[in-house]
Amino acid sequence: MLTESGLTVITGTMFSGKSTELIRRIRRLEAADFRTQLFKPKIDDRYALDYVISHDGFQKEATYINSVIEMIANLEEKTQVIGIDEVQFLDSRIVEFCDQQAMNRIVLVAGLAKNFHDMYFPFSDEKLDMSELLRIADHTVPLNAICTYQDNGHRCRMNATRVQKFSDGEVAPFDSPIVQVGGKEAYEPRCRLHFQQYQEVLDRLKT
Ligand SMILES: [Zn+2]
Incomplete structure (x- = not known):
């Protein structure tokens, strides 16, 4: 053992x-x-x-x-x-x-x-x-990770517990493929405050 x-x-x-x-x-x-x-x-x-x-x-x-x-x-x-x-x-x-x-x-x-x-x-x-x-x-x-959100040159730097996906500079749509290799997407670590939640996920919480 x-x-x-x-x-x-x-x-x-x-x-x-x-x-x-x-x-x-x-x-x-x-x-x-x-x-x-x-x-x-x-x-x-x-x-x-x-x-x-x-x-x-x-x-x-x-x-x-x-x-x-x-x-x-x-x-x-x-x-x-x-x-x-x-x-x-x-x-x-x-x-x-x-x-x-x-x-x-x-x-x-x-x-x-x-x-x-x-x-x-x-x-x-x-x-x-x-x-x-x-x-x-x-x-x-x-x-x-560390939140990379920036506002007027000010960086957040809080603990990032989530990751935001971007396609062509915008928050990726909910139906964007989960595994997408070689696309023009980017991922950025986000804290709770700066993570933009999806309505589809929020709706699941309504019981
Ligand atoms: Zn943040």
Whole structure:
């Protein structure tokens, strides 16, 4: 039995340092001779393959996978620590996988808890969402970015717990695709005050 076995979920908005924190934790365990494997869903070719690179350039070798089944096929018997970056882009089978693996391995995952709607991020098949992974976690590590809202040259700099999506300089419409790679969109961290909420989400609260 490993002393730290169990599931740790590192979540937060974009630019909150999730990948950096994941890599830091894996390196720490490697320094203590734990056998680790790092996985990342194959989404685009933004960065060189075989490396998980965080926004600040921190990098570590990873196995790129298209599905949870593919990750299982690549998982080595001797592995004691499983790391997964950008976990929200995998399919819903990730929840059962983490639940089972955490019984006798250290499972560290990092991912976006919420999408630009400020709703829990749905997995790629939209059967389950990130709330299920948080539910089964033994440890959660919530990270925040800094709000980049500016008004007359004054920067907000409050803790950003949300991310606003922009298309062509305007707040993106609600039906804008959640995973859109290479488009002309931009994402900015926002605090509660400066996040523009969607009416579609607010309407859900009316019971
Ligand atoms: Zn703000």
